[in-house]
Amino acid sequence: MSAAPTAMTAMQQGLQSCEGCGLLSRPAPGENEGRCPRCDEELTFRKPASFQRTWAYLIAAAICYVPANLLPVLTTTTAAGAESDTIMQGVVLLWSPTGWPLSLIVLVASIMIPSAKILALAYLLITSQRGSAENNEQRVRLYRMIEFIGRWSMVDVFVDTFTAALIQLQPLMSVEPGPGLVFFAAVVVFTMLAVESFDPRLIWDSASTKEVTYA
Numbered sequence: 001m002s003a004a005p006t007a008m009t010a011m012q013q014g015l016q017s018c019e020g021c022g023l024l025s026r027p028a029p030g031e032n033e034g035r036c037p038r039c040d041e042e043l044t045f046r047k048p049a050s051f052q053r054t055w056a057y058l059i060a061a062a063i064c065y066v067p068a069n070l071l072p073v074l075t076t077t078t079a080a081g082a083e084s085d086t087i088m089q090g091v092v093l094l095w096s097p098t099g100w101p102l103s104l105i106v107l108v109a110s111i112m113i114p115s116a117k118i119l120a121l122a123y124l125l126i127t128s129q130r131g132s133a134e135n136n137e138q139r140v141r142l143y144r145m146i147e148f149i150g151r152w153s154m155v156d157v158f159v160d161t162f163t164a165a166l167i168q169l170q171p172l173m174s175v176e177p178g179p180g181l182v183f184f185a186a187v188v189v190f191t192m193l194a195v196e197s198f199d200p201r202l203i204w205d206s207a208s209t210k211e212v213t214y215a
Helices: 050-070 087-094 100-129 136-150 155-166 179-197 202-209
Strands: 002-005 074-078 081-085 173-177 211-214
Touching: 050 087, 050 100, 050 179, 081 087, 087 100, 100 136, 100 179, 100 202, 136 179, 136 202
Parallel strands: none
Antiparallel strands: 002 211, 074 081, 074 173
16 A cells, blocks of 8 residues: 655645736745736735635624525515515515516525625535535636626625615605615625635645555
8 A cells, every 4th residue: 555645736835826917936045935027916825814814704704694585685665554575575576477586686696696605605615614525626617617707696685775866756655675674795705805814825735745545
């Protein structure tokens, strides 16, 4: 039975990858870190305190997720009175033979995707901190998917605020954003910060320190 080390990481070989332009370079002799010779971006082997900062943003997002779904996001005032709706109530109100596609979009974008992002980031953090060397490629794909989805996370907030600004037919009708919208925006911002703080290179660090044993 023999053992062979896995491939070395760029950090173990003294190489740094630029997040701005992707150039792989080596810092000047005698220096631990440097700047990218192509775009002058500051280079680091790993993002400082990546685990701690990502956990902090992720916990803040999870806390804000609760009031974001319990508090009303929009308050509609008409001649009959004022009515406040949460995200789930909006999904129910939109559900109809013609409006069910929009209802599903709101359900997926406002409820399922934020919770999925929080759970996925927690999974990446836990497995990376435990030193898991399994399914690294799948975990990197999961991170890239979360990063891509995060670019469109503010669409719901924009739609609600745009609706509130557009529908102002006072004294007949008016729409105002509710407190739940603030917490929902906070969830979006905190999850985006968590994704930005997490260093996907940490996923491969555990694999580089383990040995594969062949029978």
